[in-house]
Amino acid sequence: MAQLILVRHGQSLWNALNKFTGWVDVPLSERGRAEATIASCRLSGYRVNVCFTSKLIRAIETATICLTENDDICGGKIPIIKHEQPDADWRGWDSYDGNPAEELPIFTNAALDERFYGELQGLNKADTAAKYGNEQVQKWRRSYSVRPPGGESLEDTQQRVVAYFNSRILPHLRAGDNVLIAAHGNSLRWRSLSFGESIIMMLDRLSPDEVTALELATGVPIVYELDAAGGSIGKQILND
Ligand SMILES: O=C(O)[C@@H](CO)OP(=O)(O)O
Numbered sequence: 001m002a003q004l005i006l007v008r009h010g011q012s013l014w015n016a017l018n019k020f021t022g023w024v025d026v027p028l029s030e031r032g033r034a035e036a037t038i039a040s041c042r043l044s045g046y047r048v049n050v051c052f053t054s055k056l057i058r059a060i061e062t063a064t065i066c067l068t069e070n071d072d073i074c075g076g077k078i079p080i081i082k083h084e085q086p087d088a089d090w091r092g093w094d095s096y097d098g099n100p101a102e103e104l105p106i107f108t109n110a111a112l113d114e115r116f117y118g119e120l121q122g123l124n125k126a127d128t129a130a131k132y133g134n135e136q137v138q139k140w141r142r143s144y145s146v147r148p149p150g151g152e153s154l155e156d157t158q159q160r161v162v163a164y165f166n167s168r169i170l171p172h173l174r175a176g177d178n179v180l181i182a183a184h185g186n187s188l189r190w191r192s193l194s195f196g197e198s199i200i201m202m203l204d205r206l207s208p209d210e211v212t213a214l215e216l217a218t219g220v221p222i223v224y225e226l227d228a229a230g231g232s233i234g235k236q237i238l239n240d
Contacts, residue, residue, distance in 0.1 A: 001176070001225060001226060001227060001228065001233075002172075002173045002174075002175075002176050002177055002178055002179065002226050003046065003178040003179070003223055003224065003225060003226070004173060004178075004179050004181070004223070004224040004226055005043070005046065005048065005178070005179065005180045005181070005221050005222070005223050005224075006181050006183070006188050006221070006222045006224070007039055007062060007063075007066065007180065007181070007182050007183075007219065007220070007221045007222070008182075008183065008184060008185055008188055008216040008217065008218050008219065008220070009028065009032065009036075009056075009058040009059045009061070009062040009182060009183070009184060009218065009219070010028050010029075010031070010032030010033060010034070010035035010036040010039070010058070010061075010062050010065075010218050010219040011028065011029050011031045011032035011035060011218045011219070012026045012027065012028055012029060012032055012058045013026050013027060013028070013029045013032075014026040015029070015032070015218065016029045016031070017124070018124055018125045018126055019122060019123065019124055019125065020117045020120040020121050020122065020123050020125060020128070020148075021114060021117070021121065022114050022115060022116050022117030022118070022120070022121045022151065023056070023113055023114060023116050023117070023121065024121050024122060025056050025057050025058075026057075026058060027057050027058060027061060028057075028058050028061045028062065032058065032061075032062070032218065032219065033061070033065060035218055035219025035220075036061065036062045036065035036066055036069075036219055037065055037069050038219060039062070039065075039066050039219045039220065039221050039238070040065060040066045040067075040068075040069040040070040040073070041069075041070060042220075042221055042238040042239075043066060043070060043073055043221055043238065044070050044072055044073075045072065046072075046073060046178070046223065047072065047073065047075055047178055048067065048073050048074065048104065048178050048179070048180045049104065049172070049177040049178050049179070050104065050105055050107070050172050050177050050178075050179055050180075051063050051067060051079065051104065051105070051106040051107070051179070051180040051181070051182065052106075052107050052108075052109065052112060052168070052169055052179065052180070052181045052182075052183075053106060053107070053108050053109075053112060053181070053182045053183065054108065054109070054110065054111075054112035054113040054114065054182075054183050054184060054187065055083075055085065055108050055109065055110045055112075055113060056113055056114065056184070058184075059112070059182045059183050059184065060081065060106070060108060060182070062182045062219065063079075063106055063180065063182035064079060064081075064106070066180065066182065066221075067079045067104065067106070067180070073180075074104045075104075077102055077103055077104040078102060078103050078104065079103070079104045079105075079106050080096070080098065080103045080104070080105055080106065081094075081106045081108060082094070082098070082105045082106065082107050082108070083108050084107050084108060084109045085108075085109060085110060107168070109164060109168070111160050111161060111163070111164035112161060112164065112181065112183040112184075112187050113183075113184065113187060114157075114183075114184035114185070114186055114187055115151065115152045115153075115154065115156075115157040115184070115186035115187065116151045116152040116157075117148055117151045117152075118147070118148050118149050118150030118151025118152075119148070119149040119150045119151070120140065120148045120149065120151060121151075125137070125141075142154075154186055154189065157186050157187055158189075161183075161187050161188075169181070170230060173226055173230055174228075174230060185215070185216050188216055189216065217239065220237060220238065220239045221237075221238040222235065222236070222237050222238070223235070223236045223237075223238060
């Protein structure tokens with residue numbers, strides 16, 4: 001049995017300003033870093049074997065704070081960030097095979113990035129609602145299939161997240177590793193997770209309406225207990 005821990009990044013500087021952020025790489029605010037520290041405390045007693053984050057700094061910061069402010073979580077290992085998608089001018093600068101006995105990998109991949117908000121990125125959410133109407137903005141933000149102008153729908157986001165989850169993360173869970181994923185509101189707002197050809201892993205049995213209404217708090221870990229097949233047999237939200 002393995003544990004899957006999901007955490008939405010702590011508050012970013014643009015969350016604080018109520019701006020559409022998407023793929024814009026905005027760091028955590030002071031409050032966001034404090035939220036990640038609190039998440040780390042709430043995870044005391046839990047043990048993580050491998051971590052996955054998006055490529056965005058707010059998720060990476062959250063993961064590193066969670067894993068370094070509480071020694072127990074890594075079981076004494078050193079977390080090492082491993083970029084799965086090096087930049088075009090990468091010259092092997094972070095090349096290192098690693099030592100699994102001493103190090104805990106934090107894999108970063110754009111597949112876990114926030115939903116791409118296209119032309120809305122950088123705009124204030126309240127100003128945008130005043131300009132286009134609440135209903136339209138709510139559709140862009142929370143409907144399942146509607147894309148914001150030039151951006152991704154929740155469905156588009158979910159497809160890339162689930163494909164990555166199945167190929168990279170699920171094998172770790174099946175092998176019994178406890179996994180921490182630090183990512184984003186829309187990349188964690190999964191309706192279901194498929195396992196191979198069939199959907200056998202319904203972490204939360206949510207309808208499309210329920211999934212779009214789901215709001216994840218920043219910096220609050222959600223722990224799923226999984227059975228050997230990867231099905232959810234328990235869920236705990238660590239918010240107190
Ligand atoms: O701006 C964003 O990237 C996201 C998360 O903060 O916003 P929303 O809540 O509208 O999905």
